[in-house]
Amino acid sequence: MSSAALKEIKPIKIPDEIPYEEKQSCKKLLALYTSDTFDNNSWDVVLASSGKKGTLHFPNLNQYPLLEIEILKATILSMLSAGATLSTCSSRIHDSCFVFDYFENKGLSIAQLNQELFYNFYNYLGIIKLENWHRNRYLQTLQALAETGERLGVLNILSIVPVGRRFKNSASPKRAPEVQVIAQVDSLFFNLSNDIPLGYRVMYFTLRLRTHRISEVIAMSLDCISYPEENVFAISVPTAKETAYHVPVFHQYSFLADGVCESIYYKLLIQQHDYALSMQGQLKPQYQGYLFVHPKLQRIITTNDFNSYLVKLCADNNVVDSDGNAAKITSHDLRHINVCERLQGNVISATETMVECNHSSMDQTLGYGYPSKKDEAKHLAKITKQIPLFGEQKEVQCLQVPSFKYDRLLDEPTTRMIPGYGICCNQTCKPQFEKCLACESFLPDPAYRDYFSAAIDLLLKRNQRIVQKHGDNTIVQHNEELIRLYQVCIKTIDSESIHRS
Incomplete structure (x- = not known):
């Protein structure tokens, strides 16, 4: 929106805070989750249904107007009552600060939201460098704040704001890392002589052998190991996204104790279990009972810890792709490569993989099964018609068709x-x-x-x-x-x- 359009916004009387009656309702709802007051900058929240605890941090009054902070707090309370996790609520607070910063830079308040201002925000998201899923998160946050503002009576023009507008996701699917890249990283973790912290190595094995999310692996309990039958050990992993009203189902995954890869995994798993058990007395209550205790710090390993270590490991060991460029992988890349290997191997059906991945649809699972462009080009080169060459040798030789000839076809x-x-x-x-x-x-x-x-x-x-x-x-x-x-x-x-x- 142009500066002239901004000047056309009619001045309205903006309240300093949400109405008294609405604030009292928020306080009553807040008492179900914490003993902190509505005005506190942080809430120590306890979700009674799942037993999860955590702290939600809100911005200070010197950052944003009181009205915007109270609208945000009311939005978070609505999310908690609807069963949102603490992690989701924390992300919404972070995204709300982005929205508030945008309004502050325009010299406006969220109470002035109208159609023109919404389109201006939408166009701004389209200009800055973000993935579409990230842009849509900010749009969803603005929608949640706007709906809360209307319910509280401080925003009365929602009907003309197209809050359902979204950026379309790119048509090209996310691809698994190149086989060459994952093979190099595998060689680092499977070589026990390499100096890799035990916790990170066990976490990598767990992610590599199954299709888990990193959050599910982190949530593995200390007593996750069991022995359902002779020569078989099993690990229990939470395989459902957790909400306040749903404690994840723990699924058991069995391994042969004398398998080549499995025996290494079993040995390291037991060592990590013993280490985590020895650390229980030194950990704070929120970190007790988990398998993946940090190798150096008195807490559990986080997603950021593991992904940062993967980046450093790839850099230190010169992991490169097929073009010789520096490569790196993340924990979620391992999930993609596992699904891709399953679909290519054709031993486990796509439906079984969908169930194990806890995907909402088959399309989502199939979207995980795309190998890298380079690997697809090699695959195409192998399945095309081969030209036989008859030389002095009796055996028929075939031309190996260069994969680069099929890069264009893939597009x-x-x-x-x-x-x-x-x-x-x-x-x-x-x-x-x-x-x-x-x-x-x-x-x-x-x-x-x-x-x-x-x-x-x-x-x-x-x-x-x-x-x-x-x-x-x-x-x-x-x-x-x-x-x-x-x-x-x-x-x-x-x-x-x-x-x-």
Whole structure:
């Protein structure tokens, strides 16, 4: 909005604080969560349903007008009563300060919010360097503050403000790190002679072997290890996003105690357990009972601790991508690479992966399964027609098609990779795995013939066990349909091979 438009905003009488009756209601609601007063700059909050405790810090009066701070506090109380976590509330406070700073720079108050000012804020977010999801967080924060202001009676023009407006997310999916990058980091953590703190190493193993969020791993309890049967150990991990009314379900994940990778993980897990147990008497109550106690500080490891260590480790050990550029990974990248490996391996179904990841939809899980552009280019190079060269040698040699020839193809909107299965060139559809196999536009990948064959054997054995135990016949029928589709893929691959010969 131009400076002239700003001058057109009619001066209105702005109250100094929220109405007395509304403030009294806020105080009564606040008493359910803390003994602190409504005017305090910080609240020590206890969520009775989940037993979680934490402190919410609000800005001081010398930073923003009292009215804006009270609107923010009323907004946080509404969020707590709706079941929001302390972490979510803390993020909303942080985002609100961004909104308040914008109003202060314009010499305005949030009570003056109107359509023109909203569009000005929207356009400002579009100019500054932010991801769309971050921009939308600030818009959602402004919406929450505006709705609270209207409810409290200090904002009366909400009906003309398009608060539902959002920035559209980019169409290109987030991709997993390059295989070359993750292999280098794996080699650092799996080499026990490297000087890596025990807690960070165990956390990396836990994230690498399963599809957990970093927050779920941090929340693993001290008694997470169990022994359900001989030669098997299990770890229990909270696998649901926590709210004030829902304590996460703890899922058990089993590992063979004598597996190559698992045996290393088990040994380190026990050492971390013993260390965390020895530290319990020195920890504050809020840090007691957790597995991942910090290796140097008397608290648990945080997301920032672990990600900062990953960045430093990559820098110190010259981890590079396929172009030779310095590379780094985050804890969330490990979640992407795990999902990608599962979908490519075709051993665990996409539906099972969705359930384990606690995703809200299959689209979200499939969006995690995109490998890096470089890895996709190599994949395309392998599955295209190879040109045989007949030389003096009796064996037939094939040209290795350079992957850079397919980089451009990957940028075409009609090219969609189906990880682990093949390639689809139908612009109007999304990868749907089992459905893709029955699609006329689907071309099975010859390089994955062995995977299709192995999957058939696995499903046949599963069906035999289900029939013997008089299990669910619908699962048998579903597996039989998959077997039929896999057999069609093998038949297509073999017929193509005969045709080329």
